[in-house]
Amino acid sequence: MKSMRDFIQQAEGEGQLKRVKAEVDWNLELSHIAKLNEEKGGPALLFENVKGYKTPVITSVCTTTERLALIMGAPIKSSLVDLMKHWVKKGETLIPPKYVEKSQAPCKENIMKGDDIDLFKFPVPHYYPKDGGRYIGTAHFFITKDPDSDWINIGTYRAQLLGKDKIGTQFIKGKHADIMLKKYAALKKPMPVASIVGCDPLLFLCGAARISAFTSEYDFAGSVRGEPIEVVKGETVDLPIPATAEIVIEGYVDPNEYMEEGPFGEYTGYYSGVGTDKRNFEQVTCVTYRNNPILWGTTVGKAVTDTHMTMALTYGATLWQQLTDMKIPGIKAVYCPPEGAGRFLAIISMKQMYPGHADQVGTAAISTEMGAYGLKTVVVVDEDIDPWDIPRVLYAISFRFQPNRCQIINRGRSTPLDPSLPIDARDITGRIIIDATIPYEWKEKPIPIELDPDMVKRVQSRWKELGF
Ligand SMILES: Cc1cc2nc3c(=O)[nH]c(=O)nc-3n(C[C@H](O)[C@H](O)[C@H](O)COP(=O)(O)O)c2cc1C
Ligand SMILES: [Mn+2]
Structure with a gap:
């Protein structure tokens, strides 16, 4: 699997994806369909007819263990714990990404620059009534580079559509993009970023995973895939971009500039307010996208749905991995x-x-x-x-x-x-x-009650006779 399109094909083949052909409004309707579908453990949804737009939206990609298994290239019947084990195993090796020519990168099929940039061209959903606006970045991630080293980070931090060339960010304190932004601030430089909306879903899982600092999520994803992730240089930023990405939003974050962002219906099932922390934003310098770009969203909100399954896999596996280490x-x-x-x-x-x-x-x-x-x-x-x-x-x-x-x-x-x-x-x-263990040092441990094995056999052989 190299792209969202590969995922769609495979998920459809497994009966794990449904195309919604009826017209659906990006304003609350799409997200409500997705959420109610996810609450039932339903399929991934490809909305092909979003009101006022010609291009599709996909949601509910990660809601079930079957689809998480497809994304990881594991047997489809794997349990969440099997997938966590698989993740821990794959973390033992790292495979760095590989650059391809721009001509081989579908993400360059269309390019918007300067005054042409208009993020309202994409069918960006509005998820919950009390949200601060439309969110272009939910199942997405930001790519950033450490100014002091070669470390490239992929991190999922929500992004609100704040203008035709501006998206709001929420880099929570201590997250890798936040650590990097503080270094750029000390250098008095803006931080180059690229936001990726739609791509090989594994990269989003890695963006949402708590992979350790100084380790690139790209290298981990390469290990899961068993081959390097194909990347291409950005148009206006020197960052590795997934070659098959659907929508790429290049730009920079000025550490000293802020805009109002949020609130957003978070995975705790509650809002965490506006204005508690100042929010930076991405000033967009270029947008590249595939023909008929597929905008990928996740509903977040109350447990248990898409985002919670994503986090249970990636966070749980990370904890297991770090304990193993x-x-x-x-x-x-x-x-x-x-x-x-x-x-x-x-x-x-x-x-x-x-x-x-x-x-x-x-x-x-x-x-x-x-x-x-x-x-x-x-x-x-x-x-x-x-x-x-x-x-x-x-x-x-x-x-x-x-x-x-x-x-x-x-x-x-x-x-x-x-x-x-x-x-x-x-x-x-x-x-x-x-x-909740029985203390190891106890000389006298509680005596477990056991059945007499011979009597169990006898009773089992008489089961029918006893009238059961
Ligand atoms: C759907 C989704 C939305 C998220 N939104 C944010 C966010 O807005 N800000 C944030 O700091 N972390 C957010 N996270 C959690 C981060 O993705 C996670 O902590 C990840 O480890 C960040 O990458 P990093 O470890 O490279 O900093 C979100 C996770 C998911 C799955
Ligand atoms: Mn990271």
Whole structure:
């Protein structure tokens, strides 16, 4: 799979995509269809007839594990955890992208520059009634370059359509584009950026993943694909652009200029307000796009839909990967439920090998780069419990957990999106580690009740006779 068009073809072949031919309004109607469809675990939707526009919009690409598997090139019946394992494995190698000639890059089929630039030419959806406007960048990402090194970052940060040549950004503090922007500010230079709307969906997954600083998401994506991602030079920015991208918005972000952005219906199911942090914007210098460009959007909003599945895979896999990198023995599986957007709650199963081992795993999880940001609740369970088997996790919390053994951490890095904190005090969060394992050091462990195996066989053989 190299492009959104490859995805559409494959998803259609698997019965995972539906074309919507009826006319649909970009203003709320399209997003509401997508959201209600996603709540039912429905197919990816290709809206071919958006009111007032000639070009299509695709949504709901990542809503089901089947489609996430297609995107990752994994067996279609994979579970979320299988996909996370696949992700962790692929992270062990990195394959840098490869430049192709502009003539070989479909993203250059059409070019708008100067006064011709007009982002209103694209069917940009308005998602929720209380949103601040239309959002061109939801299932998209910004490409940026570190001014001090060769590090190229791909990061998904929402983008609001603020004018025909301006898009609002929200680089949350400490995100890689924010770190880079601060370096450009120190150099008194604007930061060149390219926003990609529609492309090989794997690149969006990587943009949404918390891949470590100094590692390019492109190199990770190359590893998943087993070959380099094909890129092409920008027209006005010296950045690698995915050659098959649908819409490429080149420009720069001036670290000292701001516009009002938001609010937007976030994945927590709530708004996080306007004006809590100043927002930079991209001043557009060039737009390139394929013929009949496919604008890709995701509905975000209340769990569990498209974005939550994306985050459960990418955030959960990143946590697992970073715990693996710490080389702690005994970790069996990591699961970050989509209900917690893959980031607020982590459940880890492990084989205990020494006293304090479960505590080590719990504190390690909140100390990873991933877990140190926003993870609030860690549940550690023994190896006989699969962390995705929530009834069994609740069993462990009920019968193996002691509140006296939980650990409360008072301060840690938070996300400004967490609605459980007051809107003006969201920088710092508390955390809890719930050790729901049977303590390793106990000499006398609870005696499990077992059935007599011979009697089980006898009863089973008489099952019908007993009238069942
Ligand atoms: C649909 C979607 C929208 C997102 N919007 C934002 C956003 O507006 N700002 C932000 O900082 N992170 C946002 N994120 C989370 C980032 O994509 C994520 O933290 C990622 O790790 C950022 O890339 P980086 O690690 O290279 O900084 C969003 C994620 C998704 C899936
Ligand atoms: Mn990054």
